[in-house]
Amino acid sequence: MDISNKGKDWFTNVFDEHYEFVRNYLFYLSSDMNVAEDLVQDVFMKIWEVRQNVKNETVKPLLFRIARNLYYNSHKRKALDMRFVSSTVFENENESPEYLLEMKEFDQKLQKAISDLPEHCRIVFLMSRIDDLKYHEIAERLNVSVKAVEKQVSKALKILRQNIDFKI
Numbered sequence: 001m002d003i004s005n006k007g008k009d010w011f012t013n014v015f016d017e018h019y020e021f022v023r024n025y026l027f028y029l030s031s032d033m034n035v036a037e038d039l040v041q042d043v044f045m046k047i048w049e050v051r052q053n054v055k056n057e058t059v060k061p062l063l064f065r066i067a068r069n070l071y072y073n074s075h076k077r078k079a080l081d082m083r084f085v086s087s088t089v090f091e092n093e094n095e096s097p098e099y100l101l102e103m104k105e106f107d108q109k110l111q112k113a114i115s116d117l118p119e120h121c122r123i124v125f126l127m128s129r130i131d132d133l134k135y136h137e138i139a140e141r142l143n144v145s146v147k148a149v150e151k152q153v154s155k156a157l158k159i160l161r162q163n164i165d166f167k168i
């Protein structure tokens with residue numbers, strides 16, 4: 001096996017730098033962390049197999065393209081029921097049961113509204129809000145323009161405002 005140019009060190013650097021982002025991307029697509037963990041391993045196996053043909057400047061977009069293709073090849077699209085952990089703590093003993101119930105209901109509405117976003121819009125929105133990526137970082141990872149990212153986040157926020165009652 002010839003690993004002279006792009007061997008284990010190159011692969012380790014690529015893996016360490018991109019693993020979490022690719023795994024999160026697959027989670028946003030599938031809404032299942034087990035699926036994401038399985039597929040991210042396949043993504044990096046594919047990168048290892050084609051490492052000699054990969055340019056360093058295109059490795060990020062390639063990882064995301066491979067991840068997306070693997071996801072669509074292995075799973076047919078189905079209705080998503082996003083189950084991400086809310087950042088709000090519901091078990092606060094100082095809050096009334098009514099408040100806790102309202103917060104749980106709001107969280108369910110929010111999760112439903114996010115899962116109902118158009119796919120690309122949802123992915124960009126979650127990369128921005130959950131991964132805390134800047135627009136230019138999202139654009140680079142998804143190989144789109146910064147303006148496209150801005151439009152998708154704006155679209156997501158507009159849809160979420162329409163679908164969620166913010167009276168809580």
